[in-house]
Amino acid sequence: MRERRRIILSINELKIKRSSTFQLTIPFLNLTPGSVTCVVGANGSGKTTLVEAIVGLIPPKSGVVKVSGFEAHSDSAEVRRAIGYIPDDDTWIIPELTAREYFELLASVQTNAGSKKRMIVRAHELAEELLFTSFNQQLGSLSHGNKKKVQIIAGLLHDPHFIVVDELRNGLDPIAIIQAEKILKRKQVGGSAIIAATHDLWWAERFADEIVMIRRGQVVLNDYTKNIVERSGSLEKSFMEHYSHAL
């Protein structure tokens, strides 16, 4: 039984048309504080589309995506402050700025999440955990992994209570992966809801309480991880059952 708690993310009858041949349909999805949900699926199944709809970058064709009770694609400052987004895309930075300047920029536009100074301190703490030290280097000249670290810090420095992650492990070294997971787990324990899109089934099984599996834009499985593992033996086996036609 699901707990009756405050809903952070609520999706109802969501339809997003991204091209003439692809439409993502999510009938229902609710996230409560302290939950971790992984969205899994093959390449091009619609994971990133779902993530971008949740953070309000893509307008729904129909249906509703609400974050903390506000429509995700509205300009509501409450929604923007609530979400911490860690994208899987190198272009989500400003290459001309140094990491320090970038964090200062983000801290300067966040108002209700504590003082700017506090956010900069938080950025340094996160950087220390992720072993990121290149504060004075222009972001465009950073390695792929370091850019990802910057994006993780940028997504978390305002202490959001809803974290949206797209392929957390991509580009990170093993130590940074462990550290990033620790940070997210700590956020979860602190009451933040986390939704993570990934194609890494092993990681999803280990990390998530709940799994949403998408195939060609349709949800084919939405259940607690433990139920899936009990039923199929592992998430990988369950995945192969749903994708058996592709083999």
Next chain:
Amino acid sequence: MRYKKLWQTILIVNFAKDSRTPFASALSRLGLGYGLAVLLGRLLTKAIGQAELPPSLPTAVIIDLSVAVAFILGGLVMLTMNASQTAKSKSASLQKLIRLMPLPRLVRWGAVILPGLITLSMLGLFGGILVSAAAQKLQADPIVVVACWLLGLLSGYGLVLCGWPRNLALKGLAYSVITTIGLGLFDWSVNHPTHDYYQLLSWGVGAIFLLPLVGLWQSYYQQHTYLLYSDNSESRQLIPDYVPVGFWFLVKLWRNTRTRNSFLLALCLNVLLGLSMVLRHKVVSDPYSMLIIGGILAATFAGDVRGVMRRHVPPEIVLVSGAKGIAWSEVRAVIICGFLIGLPMLFALNGQVDASLRFVFFYSSLQLFCAMAGLLASTLLVPGAGESGTQFFTGVLATSALVVFPKFAHLSNVAYANQSLYWLVAGVILGWGIFITESLRRRNYGRT
């Protein structure tokens, strides 16, 4: 100032490219742009002082002219710059980041329109100096005329920002329709100064050109729809197999949304201008000088071309025998596109000249020069998609070659019909400059 960092970042992203001190670079480049605007304005003011202007033009006509010219110029610049933006460009990345920031509506709107406003302000300054001088000479109120000039520029921007039509090609069409109707009405009102409705018509001309100001208001109230990011519906246009291998760059230009839009926009504008001349049976005193419009459009298009490849050692270099192979492919493609862009005006004017062959030779030389000037500017500055500042400066550099060269070669006393060889030779020299630039860039790659 709470959003100081945000404004600084917007300047950096749009006006400082490949710089280790980006904010200082952005400021110095903007300073240079404003300085040039003032300098050019002051230089041309002298020409206005010497020009013979009609002594007693009604103020309404001066105001209409100011608004019309500003709208046509501002709209053209903003449409051209907008054609070269893509959802994957650098400024689009900044817009995505801004989309996720908790900003007040006004700040969010300002962040979207600021780069365009800065570009327009340079035109505003340059033209403002000119129209102020012209207004003084015509004994009109310079403040009113300059205000009309600025409103006309903003109206051109409003057309680009407006929510409907969303499609850029339709915006280009709306721009041409507004221009045609506005100028037609202006012609009529000037030719019928004693008509009962003359005053009303004069106001009507101004109103038509200022109508797109609604776009600014619309972009403020419906900004969430402008800032949404969705780049997945991009369709890839395929070129048939019968295109020869040597024309691969032409294929690349066509497949790239940015250059395709830029080419189609330039071509459409020239087609509409040519059509309006034919339909209105407009006879021009010097058809040769009208060809320059096609030249400017070709130069503007060519200014975008180099940005479709990486600045240093583009991957294509291994397939086309080095930097020279790249340059030669670009030159071929740009010449073809440049010739196509100018053709409508050539057809429209061809019936108005006696020596048709000489006219075509002049056209060919001019288009070659303009295409090479644009490509050289593009090769030097390499404007990436969405880099408004670099795009603007590339456009200015490319088109100013058209002004500077005749002065430099003392062509002002030579009839247009006899200038063909000069333009041709200058075009070839500029082409040579492209080869040298690419070769030097290749040779110096990796050296600090």
